Amino acid sequence: MEIVKKVVIAGHFGVGKTSLVSRFVHQKFSDQYLTTIGVKIDKKVIELEGATVKMMLWDIAGESSAMKIPKKYLAGAHGLFYVFDLSREETYRNLDTDLFELNKSLNGNPAIVLGNKSDLVEETFIEKLHSSIATDFKITSAKSGENVEEAFLQLAKEML
Amino acid sequence: MNQPAGINTLKQLLFEEESKRYQELHEKIKDVEQKMEESLEAQKLPNAEINALMDQMMEVMPERLGPTITKTLKVQIKESRDDVVQALFPIIGQMIKKYVQQEMAVLTEKIDKQFEAALSFDHLLLRIKAFFTGVKYSELVLRGTNEPQIQEIFLIDDESGILLASYSRHKSIDQDMVAGMLTAIKAFVEDAFESGDQSLETINYDLYQIYIQNFNRFYISVVMSGVMDASFKSKLNDTILQFVKDVTIKSDQPDQSELTKKISQYFDKM
Incomplete structure (x- = not known):
């Protein structure tokens, strides 16, 4: 059985969304599309629980607020990654508001929050952040590859 | 001219010395003439050598200096x-x-x-x-x-950009990604120009044209070469409408191979 799912990757400027996608897939389209129309499509096919899952990844150009993301880019999404930069507070300061806004377009579909660039911060800082932020998040590093594959597989499972 | 013997004897007596000097001068001039000729001959030799060298250089130059x-x-x-x-x-x-x-x-x-x-x-x-x-x-x-010819047809979910079915004369690029990018471009244009209920209808590039026909939950995108005139457009529209009327299209996980077969049946004859 083959299943096709649309996955949106959103977050502030420079949090590492494109780098995370690059870690996960072999890109075919140029990154220039991101700056031209604000989105770039990539594809990753994975085998999961006896099914072939085609993940169509919509890597959306960074915005300072989720309100600014064109609604049409979020439409029909089966899953979402919200990425923030662990080393830049302004990228997760309005995390709850941004997630609330994005969830409106998700129709109950799963969303996973990723705290990226774990290679730039101390372990103790991450522990403190976990206790200060109400929303659960998974730490990743596009640089070292930490948790990248796992995050995508987790979302694929939740979408099935 | 014959001169009397006396005059000749007189000449010899009077100009003996001059005659001798004249003879010497004559010899000297002949000598100089000969030397000049020899010198000219000698000059010819180096010229020939230079010419030969030049020819050789011209021959080797492209290979050496190229x-x-x-x-x-x-x-x-x-x-x-x-x-x-x-x-x-x-x-x-x-x-x-x-x-x-x-x-x-x-x-x-x-x-x-x-x-x-x-x-x-x-x-x-x-x-x-x-x-x-x-x-x-x-x-x-x-x-x-310049007859129009259908190159590719994509049946795409309007919201997610997921490819529901496709038809192609020559598969070249990942069709799932083309469907996604087409949807993104369509969304970008419609959003950027705040067109409300209006939708993107055509995209022209070089000798190709992408014709888009929008429906409620999906859209059909036809990639064509050649010049699409009014009658071809009308015929294409009729075929698309007939296809949509006859074939049940479920946006949520449709049977791709079945739909692709149906598209071929309808559009192959165009």
């Missing part, structure tokens, strides 16, 4: 790109102009030929066809020069 010249030129072009562009622009511009003129001439010739043959049986048929179908005669003639 790579160095090419390398130098490359560096020069790289370092003064603007100058090169400025120098080449008028030439290339002229070339393009010439090419376009030539192509226009070819097209004019083609059309002329079509008109010249206007009284032929085929064209009589075209005129009858134009009369009954309502399509302009000139349009039918033009259609003959």
